[in-house]
Amino acid sequence: MSKTNRIFLALLSAVSLLAPPQAIAHGQYGHEFRTGLEASAALTYRSADLAEEVDDYRISGALMGGESYREEQGLNLSSAHLTGFYQPQKDIQVAASLAVHSHDDNYEIELDKALISWQPALTKGIFLIEAGMMSTLTTDSASRHADTDLVAEPSLVSDVLWGRHHRDLGLRATYLLGGWTVGVEAWNGDGWPAADRANAFSGYLAYNIALWGGNLSNRAWLFRADAEDREDDRFDPGHNHSDDLEDLELPAFTGHTQLVGWDLDWKKDLQTGSLQISMRLTRSQSEGDLTLTGQAFPYENAYTAGLVLGAYRYEANTFYVRAEQIELDNDFNADITATQIEAMGLTGNYEPWKGLLGWQRQTGDQFAIRLEAVVSRHQAGSTEKALNLGVIWQSPLL
């Protein structure tokens, strides 16, 4: 473990132990079993493409992949879910969720979740075991969806560090006591950043405290994944020919990636609404080999990402602002030329960022509309701007 990483982990531990715990909130990390059927969808009109061409959504200096596709101009179904819950007995729940995601020109229906949960009766605390297809609960950056998130615009942090969504076969054990939550997860090793059924495991420690009249939720987490020949297969290169040297030869990564993070959410209920400030600080480190057309390059990277979200809800209106930036450091422990690095798309001499201002209005029990002004830089020397106008629908069906 590098010195920087040790300092970072020490910082996380120190911050996480600052204050005594309080009762944990439910919601995303909830444990209440039920039987039901829910649906949600987000429809968004975007005024401009995030990247000019389909395969231009690459960030120089970042090993990207997974499902981080560009956002397209026009009206798009950002995401949709149909989720069913079944509680055959008091301590068991079975859940499955079908999702529709936009993969650039295509929509794909995917099994987003399929898991069984077991909550044995304990005299103290809550113990929960979950197994099946699911996303990590280490951080919400790993599983943001436009139909369930406040923001329609995909997060840069999610796109670069998680391939937009993490999803894998896994086993999770969670224990809640007082305001504390501790969880450990073991994965099949197929969900980005893991690949090819390599080892992957994760864990988190969270607690709540009262602060400034509101509730502060702290979460420190770690996710470690191995990968074997992990490729950026978002774009089918087909019979792709280079008419200039800007076309990339994307390498495959074999090695391990370790992400550590600190998630902080402070929320205060007001007479007419609420105020929320959230922060995500993540450091991802990879070490291994990049391979390309019979060549292997010993390689390390360290990506440091920060995200801040502020939201103020006034009656049915929520105004929000989100900003995020990533620092990308790549080290080749090999004799490699600048041209080869450029061809791999790993020159990385700038910090990609994305910022947005948004407004969301709840227009009834099931519908909300939102408007976002987005400014971002995912390629050096260029700035992308777009407006998002969207509708969100969320409804219990049964």
Next chain:
Amino acid sequence: MKRIFLPGALLLPVMLLVGCGESETSVNRSAEQDSLREVLGIPEHFPLPYVPEFNLPTEEKIALGRRLFYEERLSANETQSCASCHEQARAFADGETVPTGSSGERLTRNSQGLANVAYHPTLTWASKIFTNIESQLHVPLRADNPIELGITDGVLDEVLDRFNDAPLYSQLFANAFPEAEPGVTINKISHALASFVRTMVSADSAFDRWLAGDEQAMTDQQKEGFVLFNGEKFECFHCHGGINFSVSYRDSNSDPGSLSVPFFNNGLYNVGGDGSYPPNDQGLFELTQNPNHRGLFRPPTLRNVAVTQPYMHDGSIETLREVVLHYARGGRRIEDGPLAGDGRLSPLKSGLVRGFSATEEEVDAVVAFLEALTDETFLTAPEFSDPEPE
């Protein structure tokens, strides 16, 4: 000012979180890699070639190799040197259809240029056996069928004695191989020659300068040719891609376990309609005796190709333009004679040689681009020249 303010204000807290660091991509080369680069004279924009551990280069080996390269006493009858068939001004090809050996015997295959030969995983036109320059050099030095320099077993001691008896060479060999047993051996000769040949790196063509950012280095026609070269129609890059313009490529980062050693049949012949090549040279088949290997040859580098004419393994095409037209046709048709046949219809021809229709301007552009691969610095570099010209 207003444009800058909004994202700047949004990002301020994030920058505080991330620590206001700057993204950076760094290359950490080992001291050994730096040393090899310096000794071999590899420019920064070029990869380090594969160098076998058993023959790490030194200045002394390279100096000896250079002298031997131009030394006619290295042939049995003292009439030829390596340079007899490898002239610097022709990128170390010789301008002949096929060369003539020191005994007057005509060889079978065209002399290949030696520019960037260190970046090939296999040596010679059609062999998987020679995977380093040291071992390949035993063919021109020692082979007796056909004879090139002719240092056959019968005359080996005589040739070695010439160098043992020459004080200058005795000193040069002692300097180049300080830890070896005294005396000249054929392996010391091949190792010194290989060290010199490994320094023959051509990396300063107009294309290289354009690649480095000099927009004026290539003409518009040459840039158009580059696009065509890599385009759907001409498809040249399939066999001649990469920084050395050959997919038969190896450098210090190449994984020995997944090394690609490609050979292609480009439809040059189709004798008898069964894909055969002339009986005196059927390519890789000569070694493997596999009928499917008839006509398989290694794709050479195209660097300095404009000065290495004539072309193909047997020197049977005179000009670059004819070469491009050969690929446009999808194979060569020989109307009559013992080699008659339509290469386009060869059952053994590579699927990459499909033929295409091209305008005169397009052909001109591709030829112009190929001419942009000529490296005048390489062709005139003093360090590759005869150390004692007559």
